[in-house]
Amino acid sequence: MSPVLTVEGVTAGYGRVTVLHDISLEAGRFGNVGLFGPNGHGKTTLLRAISGLLKPRGGSIRFDGQDIAGLSARAIVGTGLIHVPQGNRLFPDLSIADCMALGAYSARARPHEAENREKVIKLFPKLAQRWRQRVRTLSGGERQMVSIGTALMSHPRLLILDEPTLGLAPKIKDELCASVLEISRGGVPLIVVEQDIEFLLELTQQLYLVNHGAVATEIKPGESLDHGEIMSMYFGH
Amino acid sequence: MSALAEILFGGLFQGSLYAMMAVGLALVWTTIGVFNFSHGVFMMLGAYIAWQLVELGLPAAVAFPVAVVVMAGVGWILQASVVRPLIGRPNIVLVVVITTLAAGSLIENGALTIWGPRSKQIPALIDGNTTIGGVGVSLHQIAIIVITPLILAALWVFLNRTRLGLALRAVAQNEDASHLVGLNVTALYGLAFAIAASLAGLAGIFMGGYRFMSPVMGSDPLLKALIVVVFGGISSISGPIFAAYLIGFFEAACSYYFGLYWTPALLFGVLILTLMVRPEGIFSSRSRGLA
Ligand SMILES: Nc1ncnc2c1ncn2[C@@H]1O[C@H](COP(=O)(O)OP(=O)(O)OP(=O)(O)O)[C@@H](O)[C@H]1O
Ligand SMILES: [Mg+2]
Numbered sequence: 001m002s003p004v005l006t007v008e009g010v011t012a013g014y015g016r017v018t019v020l021h022d023i024s025l026e027a028g029r030f031g032n033v034g035l036f037g038p039n040g041h042g043k044t045t046l047l048r049a050i051s052g053l054l055k056p057r058g059g060s061i062r063f064d065g066q067d068i069a070g071l072s073a074r075a076i077v078g079t080g081l082i083h084v085p086q087g088n089r090l091f092p093d094l095s096i097a098d099c100m101a102l103g104a105y106s107a108r109a110r111p112h113e114a115e116n117r118e119k120v121i122k123l124f125p126k127l128a129q130r131w132r133q134r135v136r137t138l139s140g141g142e143r144q145m146v147s148i149g150t151a152l153m154s155h156p157r158l159l160i161l162d163e164p165t166l167g168l169a170p171k172i173k174d175e176l177c178a179s180v181l182e183i184s185r186g187g188v189p190l191i192v193v194e195q196d197i198e199f200l201l202e203l204t205q206q207l208y209l210v211n212h213g214a215v216a217t218e219i220k221p222g223e224s225l226d227h228g229e230i231m232s233m234y235f236g237h
Numbered sequence: 238m239s240a241l242a243e244i245l246f247g248g249l250f251q252g253s254l255y256a257m258m259a260v261g262l263a264l265v266w267t268t269i270g271v272f273n274f275s276h277g278v279f280m281m282l283g284a285y286i287a288w289q290l291v292e293l294g295l296p297a298a299v300a301f302p303v304a305v306v307v308m309a310g311v312g313w314i315l316q317a318s319v320v321r322p323l324i325g326r327p328n329i330v331l332v333v334v335i336t337t338l339a340a341g342s343l344i345e346n347g348a349l350t351i352w353g354p355r356s357k358q359i360p361a362l363i364d365g366n367t368t369i370g371g372v373g374v375s376l377h378q379i380a381i382i383v384i385t386p387l388i389l390a391a392l393w394v395f396l397n398r399t400r401l402g403l404a405l406r407a408v409a410q411n412e413d414a415s416h417l418v419g420l421n422v423t424a425l426y427g428l429a430f431a432i433a434a435s436l437a438g439l440a441g442i443f444m445g446g447y448r449f450m451s452p453v454m455g456s457d458p459l460l461k462a463l464i465v466v467v468f469g470g471i472s473s474i475s476g477p478i479f480a481a482y483l484i485g486f487f488e489a490a491c492s493y494y495f496g497l498y499w500t501p502a503l504l505f506g507v508l509i510l511t512l513m514v515r516p517e518g519i520f521s522s523r524s525r526g527l528a
Pocket of ligand 1: 014017019037038039040041042043044045046086
């Protein structure tokens, strides 16, 4: 399989600070991709550069053959690359129904609105019960469901999740993991950033360790490492 | 009876004008997070453009809507030139106070140069007078009292019942998330300014129909609109609307019982007390976001 997303030599940062140093990786060749690494080393920044929230200073990002580096976030949403940001802040004073309508805002997603809404409700039946409730009044787990549901409404061809289990209890984590696996089985490739290695091993086939704004190690399928080895890479030797 | 009628009528009338102004200020604050200090100048410009069009021979029924549409364009351009380039700066609120004040003073002086200092008046919406409850009132003022709630209701329906309105409310709450669902954030910022400027322009047309116009006619209404949004809370548009009418009634009652002279002092007294008890305004929650 050829890669769905190719990041090549991307440099990016904020103001005078450079966070990503010439980072390169591929996604979609071996299934889902997991990114992990210490806090503050640029995982979120990489995702923001991919989805157009942050303009990369250099390098190329190809999605399905099209160079998307430097396109607006809106144009990138239009290609079907959908990013669920870290921290599920979402739209605090909007209802779940409103969020779903916003997810389907782009011209590409609108024709599929009804069909995607059904998918979301099937995947997260809890949301249907709280359909008119404001996001700010939902629990952390429910909010994460709304985040992912909103992304599904955007009719993704590639779904990027930034720390979906952040702050969730183990039981909710497992439920969420099952739901995300279901999305993946439905034919949407994933890129997942996670601190929880178990979660990543469950969901993804290929892993990248991001360290100091670059890829420190790549783990391809077949080279599967055990948990201990990954932890020791994580914390350095 | 006539005391009550006078207060009721005066309150409804002033409240309408305040609401029309304050709602635009609140709309811009909630969507973009900045205060637009050229909002009063929008009011003046709307009135002068309407006057000019009438002067050129257009009937008021054409001139007024055209002026309102032109004001939407003015709002859009002002946003694109002195607000949009600054978005993302850490101290944007203060910087935009200065840039919009500067742009406002430029426009004000432009108006003075083009139209001169002589007071002008534009046609009333409806000519004539009548008496209600023993109080003599003009049909123009009655028209304003009737039209304003309709326009505000239309704005509410637009914000709460349409997809584009939903997008405006979304941008107000989370800009990154708005980008990530594919909203055109810059266009929505422009739209917020355009709507605000149209409403201010319309308020100017209302005002120019019963009072003499001058290039500085917008500064007092801007001050009042600021008081209204501080009083009503700025995190929604319904808060300022209620506050506008409340202040309208308060002023009407004060000037009836204590005289016009004491009204501003009393108003500020109540405002300060309100802010001490509820710093976020009386009708508002602490968050930013349209509702
Ligand atoms: N908006 C910003 N402005 C300035 N610096 C930022 C901004 N966002 C992130 N940074 C900095 O960029 C660096 C990388 O942050 P990033 O959020 O990409 O890390 P991360 O790997 O996602 O961390 P975590 O695992 O904690 O989410 C950090 O040093 C952070 O302080
Ligand atoms: Mg992060």
